[in-house]
Amino acid sequence: MDRSVGIREVAEAARVSVGTVSNVLNKPDRVSQATLDRVLGVMDGLGFVRNGLARQLRMGTGTTLGMIVLNVANPFFADLAHACEAAGERVGQTVVLGSSDQLEAREDRYLDLFEEQRVRGMLVAPIDGITPRMRQLRARGMPLVLFDIHGDPGFCSITLDGRAGGAMVARHLIETGRRHIAFLGGPRHQVEDRWLGAQDVCAGNQGVRLSHVDTRDQTIAEGRAAGAVIEAMAKSERPDAVFAANDLLALGLLQALVLSEDIRVPEDIAVVGYDDIDYAQSAVVPLSTVRQSTELLAERAIELVLAESNDPEHEHQQLRLPPELMVRDSSAPR
Amino acid sequence: MDRSVGIREVAEAARVSVGTVSNVLNKPDRVSQATLDRVLGVMDGLGFVRNGLARQLRMGTGTTLGMIVLNVANPFFADLAHACEAAGERVGQTVVLGSSDQLEAREDRYLDLFEEQRVRGMLVAPIDGITPRMRQLRARGMPLVLFDIHGDPGFCSITLDGRAGGAMVARHLIETGRRHIAFLGGPRHQVEDRWLGAQDVCAGNQGVRLSHVDTRDQTIAEGRAAGAVIEAMAKSERPDAVFAANDLLALGLLQALVLSEDIRVPEDIAVVGYDDIDYAQSAVVPLSTVRQSTELLAERAIELVLAESNDPEHEHQQLRLPPELMVRDSSAPR
DNA sequence: TAGCCTACTTGAAACGTTTCATCTTTCATA
DNA sequence: TATGAAAGATGAAACGTTTCAAGTAGGCTA
Numbered sequence: 020m021d022r023s024v025g026i027r028e029v030a031e032a033a034r035v036s037v038g039t040v041s042n043v044l045n046k047p048d049r050v051s052q053a054t055l056d057r058v059l060g061v062m063d064g065l066g067f068v069r070n071g072l073a074r075q076l077r078m079g080t081g082t083t084l085g086m087i088v089l090n091v092a093n094p095f096f097a098d099l100a101h102a103c104e105a106a107g108e109r110v111g112q113t114v115v116l117g118s119s120d121q122l123e124a125r126e127d128r129y130l131d132l133f134e135e136q137r138v139r140g141m142l143v144a145p146i147d148g149i150t151p152r153m154r155q156l157r158a159r160g161m162p163l164v165l166f167d168i169h170g171d172p173g174f175c176s177i178t179l180d181g182r183a184g185g186a187m188v189a190r191h192l193i194e195t196g197r198r199h200i201a202f203l204g205g206p207r208h209q210v211e212d213r214w215l216g217a218q219d220v221c222a223g224n225q226g227v228r229l230s231h232v233d234t235r236d237q238t239i240a241e242g243r244a245a246g247a248v249i250e251a252m253a254k255s256e257r258p259d260a261v262f263a264a265n266d267l268l269a270l271g272l273l274q275a276l277v278l279s280e281d282i283r284v285p286e287d288i289a290v291v292g293y294d295d296i297d298y299a300q301s302a303v304v305p306l307s308t309v310r311q312s313t314e315l316l317a318e319r320a321i322e323l324v325l326a327e328s329n330d331p332e333h334e335h336q337q338l339r340l341p342p343e344l345m346v347r348d349s350s351a352p353r
Numbered sequence: 354m355d356r357s358v359g360i361r362e363v364a365e366a367a368r369v370s371v372g373t374v375s376n377v378l379n380k381p382d383r384v385s386q387a388t389l390d391r392v393l394g395v396m397d398g399l400g401f402v403r404n405g406l407a408r409q410l411r412m413g414t415g416t417t418l419g420m421i422v423l424n425v426a427n428p429f430f431a432d433l434a435h436a437c438e439a440a441g442e443r444v445g446q447t448v449v450l451g452s453s454d455q456l457e458a459r460e461d462r463y464l465d466l467f468e469e470q471r472v473r474g475m476l477v478a479p480i481d482g483i484t485p486r487m488r489q490l491r492a493r494g495m496p497l498v499l500f501d502i503h504g505d506p507g508f509c510s511i512t513l514d515g516r517a518g519g520a521m522v523a524r525h526l527i528e529t530g531r532r533h534i535a536f537l538g539g540p541r542h543q544v545e546d547r548w549l550g551a552q553d554v555c556a557g558n559q560g561v562r563l564s565h566v567d568t569r570d571q572t573i574a575e576g577r578a579a580g581a582v583i584e585a586m587a588k589s590e591r592p593d594a595v596f597a598a599n600d601l602l603a604l605g606l607l608q609a610l611v612l613s614e615d616i617r618v619p620e621d622i623a624v625v626g627y628d629d630i631d632y633a634q635s636a637v638v639p640l641s642t643v644r645q646s647t648e649l650l651a652e653r654a655i656e657l658v659l660a661e662s663n664d665p666e667h668e669h670q671q672l673r674l675p676p677e678l679m680v681r682d683s684s685a686p687r
Numbered sequence: 688t689a690g691c692c693t694a695c696t697t698g699a700a701a702c703g704t705t706t707c708a709t710c711t712t713t714c715a716t717a
Numbered sequence: 718t719a720t721g722a723a724a725g726a727t728g729a730a731a732c733g734t735t736t737c738a739a740g741t742a743g744g745c746t747a
Contacts, residue, residue, distance in 0.1 A: 023732095023733090025732090026735095027733075035697090037698080037734085038696070038698065038699095038735085038736085039696060039697075041734070041735055042696085044734095045735075049695075050696090051694075051695060051696090054695080068468050068469060069469055069733085070469065070471060071466075071469035071470045072406045072410045072732090072733080073410050073733035073734035073735090074469075074733080074735075076702050076704085076732095076733085076734070076735095077736080078702085078735065078736095091425065091431050091450070092431045094426070094428065094431075097425050097428075098426050100450075101452055101454075104451070108459075116425070116434075117438070120439070132405075132447055135402060135403055135405035136405045136406065137405070155400070159400060159402075239632070239635035270632075270635075274637045278611070278637065298632055301604075301605070359702090359704080360703065360704065369727090370727045370728060371703090372705085372707090372729095373725085373726055373727075375705055376705095376725090376726085378704095378705095379705075383724085384725075384726085385724080385725060385726090388725085388726085404703050404704065406704085407702070407703035407704035407705090408703080408704050409704090410703085410704070410732050410734085411703080411705045411731075411732050412704085412705065412732085
């Protein structure tokens with residue numbers, strides 16, 4: 020098969036002009052049925068594939084969105100990317116994905132690449148806030164929506180409301196009769212919003228005690244260690260509920276508690292996590308947790324980036340989405 | 354800032370020809386230091402960004418590879434995609450990712466999109482084998498490497514050797530003194546290679562018994578159910594090792610066994626999984642498993658696709674990579 | 688029959704690069 | 718003082734599309 024069969028070769032073979040072939044591709048209704056059929060037939064026969072690069076070059080704007088996440092291998096971002104792809108498809112955009120791997124150099128590389136490829140817009144989960152490179156992009160008119168960064172009026176952004184999530188959990192625990200909630204997680208600044216949310220609610224409830232158990236990071240191992248600490252407490256000192264800053268911590272804690280002889284979940288201690296990772300509902304005791312709907316997040320992000328692309332004068336929006344509480348066995352009422 | 358600042362605007366402002374500007378970009382050594390500096394300065398001042406589309410259109414070949422996976426949200430593919438991105442970067446290629454979501458329509462959509470965008474080559478994990486569309490792509494000269502499909506001489510492909518993995522596990526269990534191995538997993542055809550590998554080894558070892566416990570699918574819940582079945586067996590009938598077809602099954606089984614009073618892991622029953630998912634090493638008893646190195650897989654896949662791209666007459670290769678056994682506590686010798 | 692509308696079709700000009708055959712300048716050498 | 722080579726700079730052509738003003742038939746109306 021000849022290497023380059025373009026619109027011109029098709030035109031020649033079908034004995035029409037290139038303009039007509041182009042019309043077949045883009046405005047079939049302006050072409051007579053006879054020519055349409057003939058041209059389509061020739062395309063098939065020659066194995067014509069339209070060159071998207073040339074097309075986009077000429078048209079000035081394409082149909083591709085660039086997305087940069089911290090790490091595709093992180094389930095949350097994998098889900099988010101997936102959801103964005105799906106949401107993009109629904110409105111005829113194709114999302115291509117890059118993973119910055121938490122390296123500034125790679126973040127910049129993808130920003131450059133996408134700008135050179137003239138993507139229609141970008142969705143970015145920044146490694147470390149808004150960089151000068153991003154401001155420059157905006158200044159040049161590139162539509163840009165940020166994840167998990169809040170408040171800068173020069174950008175569209177979209178965040179999950181951790182404070183609201185923390186409040187939800189605390190409210191749920193109190194309503195199901197718990198009186199001493201231990202918040203499990205650290206380092207402090209990484210989990211602050213969830214902690215504050217819990218505090219908001221507990222402060223307003225007489226007779227409810229909220230304590231804080233710090234961790235170095237948020238892994239299963241740390242959760243298990245915390246479990247040992249709680250087990251070693253005098254019964255009277257033990258909390259009757261633990262709100263873990265993420266699911267991994269909660270799962271580790273669960274492992275430790277379930278193996279202990281004298282603590283039952285949820286009867287003696289309720290456990291709630293955060294993130295709703297896949298394994299949460301398959302845990303020994305299915306884990307109550309807070310779900311951050313990636314579908315909704317994605318939908319809104321795509322909306323925002325397209326709005327920005329369609330109207331350069333568009334007013335930036337900072338969205339903050341509420342999460343959703345998933346109640347499972349680990350925090351069932353006694 | 355003016356909307357379109359191209360090579361021409363730069364040339365004008367720097368009082369040189371467009372050819373020279375292009376040389377500054379592509380062959381800086383053919384330009385005198387003075388002009389180089391001046392042009393670079395102007396580019397910076399004007400905020401010039403080279404148009405990758407036009408460049409690629411003119412050059413005929415780009416630096417982008419298309420990759421299609423079954424589902425980005427699946428940790429294995431997320432890892433694989435991640436590894437491919439990294440491997441691609443090392444050789445100056447950018448990998449863009451699409452997720453077929455197990456839908457033929459989306460698989461086709463990405464194949465079309467990538468072909469229109471004139472990617473340099475594609476890496477595809479096919480939903481359901483080699484489709485006519487893929488043969489057509491190959492026939493038109495598109496470099497194409499398939500994951501997890503074996504044997505078709507018309508394509509480059511790269512597979513993980515499940516039979517070798519199964520054999521490894523069986524050998525390991527026998528060498529550490531186990532005599533009755535239960536293979537846990539189904540439906541049969543999805544796990545056949547691992548089963549056959551185990552069989553190969555057991556058949557050659559006198560006094561070793563291999564039985565099969567079927568499951569409907571490969572989830573934690575199924576694993577837990579299987580645990581209950583084993584617990585209910587008479588002690589004399591119980592296996593002293595379980596080889597689970599994947600980690601989820603193994604984790605579920607582990608949950609069930611650990612909670613039971615009279616079975617200890619690994620003393621009474623050793624458990625080995627398959628895949629080495631993240632949670633495997635954080636399980637209550639860290640899980641022995643078989644690791645499929647995505648790094649290696651990715652490296653080879655990129656090599657293959659580039660080889661095919663550089664030499665159209667290239668001989669297709671069908672690679673089969675051996676997995677790696679990760680021994681952890683769950684199969685420690687007694 | 689002239690005039691006009693409709694329905695298609697045409698071909699050249701862009702889009703922003705890279706490439707390459709030429710041209711210009713400079714400078715060392717015979 | 719020629720001669721030639723080396724180094725740098727030039728500008729038109731090409732890449733494969735879309736767009737659009739202009740052209741051609743054919744048929745309908747008056």
